[in-house]
Amino acid sequence: MKALSLxxxxxxxxxxxxxxxxxxxxALASCDAIAFAELAIPCRVQVAAAAAGRxxxALAxxxxxxxxxxxxxxxxxxxxGEEMARAANLEGAVRHCGRAGVxxxxxxxxxxxxLAPSEQAPTxxxxxxxxxxxxxxxxxxxLAEAGNVDRVEARDGMAARLWFxxxxxxxxxxxxxxxxxxxxxxxxxxxxxxxxxxxxLFPETDPxxxxxxxxxxxxxxxxxxxxxxxxxxxxxxxxxxxxPFPVPGESSQARIPVFGGGVxxxxxxxEEDLDIAILExxxxxxxxxxxxxxxWLDDPRERVRWTAIRLFRRSRPEALNLEEVLKQLTSxxxxxxxxxxxxxxxxxxxxxxxxxxxxxxxxxxxxxPVGPGVPDPPPAPQR
Amino acid sequence: MILLLLCLSACDxxxxxxxxxxxxxxxxxxxxxxxxxxxxxxxxxxAALEAIPSPExxxxxxxRLAIRDPGAAQGLxxxxxxxxxxxxxxxxxxxxxxxxAPRAHDPHPPAGTPVPASPGPxx
Numbered sequence: 001m002k003a004l005s006l007x008x009x010x011x012x013x014x015x016x017x018x019x020x021x022x023x024x025x026x027a028l029a030s031c032d033a034i035a036f037a038e039l040a041i042p043c044r045v046q047v048a049a050a051a052a053g054r055x056x057x058a059l060a061x062x063x064x065x066x067x068x069x070x071x072x073x074x075x076x077x078x079x080x081g082e083e084m085a086r087a088a089n090l091e092g093a094v095r096h097c098g099r100a101g102v103x104x105x106x107x108x109x110x111x112x113x114x115l116a117p118s119e120q121a122p123t124x125x126x127x128x129x130x131x132x133x134x135x136x137x138x139x140x141x142x143l144a145e146a147g148n149v150d151r152v153e154a155r156d157g158m159a160a161r162l163w164f165x166x167x168x169x170x171x172x173x174x175x176x177x178x179x180x181x182x183x184x185x186x187x188x189x190x191x192x193x194x195x196x197x198x199x200x201l202f203p204e205t206d207p208x209x210x211x212x213x214x215x216x217x218x219x220x221x222x223x224x225x226x227x228x229x230x231x232x233x234x235x236x237x238x239x240x241x242x243x244p245f246p247v248p249g250e251s252s253q254a255r256i257p258v259f260g261g262g263v264x265x266x267x268x269x270x271e272e273d274l275d276i277a278i279l280e281x282x283x284x285x286x287x288x289x290x291x292x293x294x295x296w297l298d299d300p301r302e303r304v305r306w307t308a309i310r311l312f313r314r315s316r317p318e319a320l321n322l323e324e325v326l327k328q329l330t331s332x333x334x335x336x337x338x339x340x341x342x343x344x345x346x347x348x349x350x351x352x353x354x355x356x357x358x359x360x361x362x363x364x365x366x367x368x369p370v371g372p373g374v375p376d377p378p379p380a381p382q383r
Numbered sequence: 384m385i386l387l388l389l390c391l392s393a394c395d396x397x398x399x400x401x402x403x404x405x406x407x408x409x410x411x412x413x414x415x416x417x418x419x420x421x422x423x424x425x426x427x428x429x430a431a432l433e434a435i436p437s438p439e440x441x442x443x444x445x446x447r448l449a450i451r452d453p454g455a456a457q458g459l460x461x462x463x464x465x466x467x468x469x470x471x472x473x474x475x476x477x478x479x480x481x482x483x484a485p486r487a488h489d490p491h492p493p494a495g496t497p498v499p500a501s502p503g504p505x506x
Contacts, residue, residue, distance in 0.1 A: 038447040039471070071484030103484075
């Protein structure tokens with residue numbers, strides 16, 4: 001036997017049996033036939049992921065169980081967690097992410113980004129809320145059994161996604177369910193409602209009206225009928241997001257996770273929280289220019305201003321001169337706005353020492369990615 | 384395993400692995416020789432790797448090391464020579480968190496020391 005054939009032998013059974021769901025045990029057997037123990041490990045991970053995607057948790061378990069102790073055991077459960085999330089299996093995803101060891105945090109973040117909406121999800125507002133609350137009770141119970149996991153962060157990620165799935169892309173932005181959300185879920189609910197309301201009211205191809213925030217507020221209050229429109233396929237339920245970055249002064253503020261691994265500030269009261277949610281939703285709408293956030297930079301409420309400056313500097317300008325606005329903000333009375341302005345100007349014109357190093361202070365400038373994909377975990381949110 | 388241990392105790396260097404007639408045991412011998420040097424003596428590791436006569440066998444060593452120690456995968460995978468190994472490497476490199484796992488097989492860096500991705504070729 002030549003070494004080449006040994007390498008080829010290492011081709012995993014999960015590859016060979018792709019598209020043949022009945023052959024799961026054969027795939028696992030082909031991993032066992034690999035002559036070198038190390039090469040059998042990724043093979044087993046592939047078999048586990050493929051099995052989880054087909055709903056064959058027992059085979060997925062057996063595949064992981066044959067991996068020697070170490071990081072690949074965690075990776076194996078991580079892949080199962082991801083695939084179960086893709087298959088809308090919330091409890092399975094949480095259970096396996098809880099067993100992902102050192103990768104548990106990443107697993108929960110990925111699973112929360114990937115969790116598909118359930119096909120049997122209710123649409124009646126009370127049932128929507130009861131469904132989400134019930135799911136979170138089960139998540140809490142599973143997290144209580146998990147190992148070394150930040151349970152609050154993991155639960156909040158799932159809560160954000162469950163509300164996202166209840167609204168975004170459904171073609172209905174009836175605020176009734178979000179308004180019924182219990183207090184600990186109200187920010188998640190408002191975010192999700194705002195995302196769908198913005199999508200339905202302001203299509204990407206249309207110019208954004210200057211009264212966009214007020215129109216979403218009016219819909220929330222019930223002054224106008226709830227926006228409706230065409231639903232989106234699950235794989236198209238994506239939008240613009242930016243990688244979270246630490247901002248001095250914000251670290252002690254209450255924040256919640258949002259789409260794409262990001263976080264947003266929670267408002268001090270429901271009205272303020274809704275306005276922050278709407279601004280975040282406008283950013284999620286890829287076509288929204290920086291200009292839309294300018295009126296909110298001098299809002300009397302600090303969390304609204306701080307949200308606006310963060311989204312302003314992460315968007316592309318349309319008519320305004322972004323650099324001019326940033327320069328004006330360097331003399332703002334608000335130290336957080338001043339910090340953002342200086343930091344953003346540094347990004348536009350890196351100081352010479354940083355140019356030489358070629359490393360920005362943080363990733364992603366204006367024109368942030370459209371996602372969510374499978375992000376890294378955000379800084380730990382605080383409630 | 385017993386045969387391999389006997390071989391390892393009897394052999395002095397990577398060239399002795401070439402005397403082993405069984406293909407799998409010969410690859411195991413090459414791997415054990417190289418992996419003992421990996422992370423400990425970069426120059427000797429690369430010498431052992433270069434002494435392995437075929438690119439497929441050299442890649443087998445690199446792949447096995449990369450899977451055993453995903454933190455070193457980036458450097459090892461950068462040097463693979465065959466398309467088959469490149470494909471296998473993608474499964475490790477495509478999961479960047481793997482490289483953040485504690486390194487169980489490298490006793491040399493003290494706790495908390497930043498770990499290089501790979502020893503890199505000797506200069």
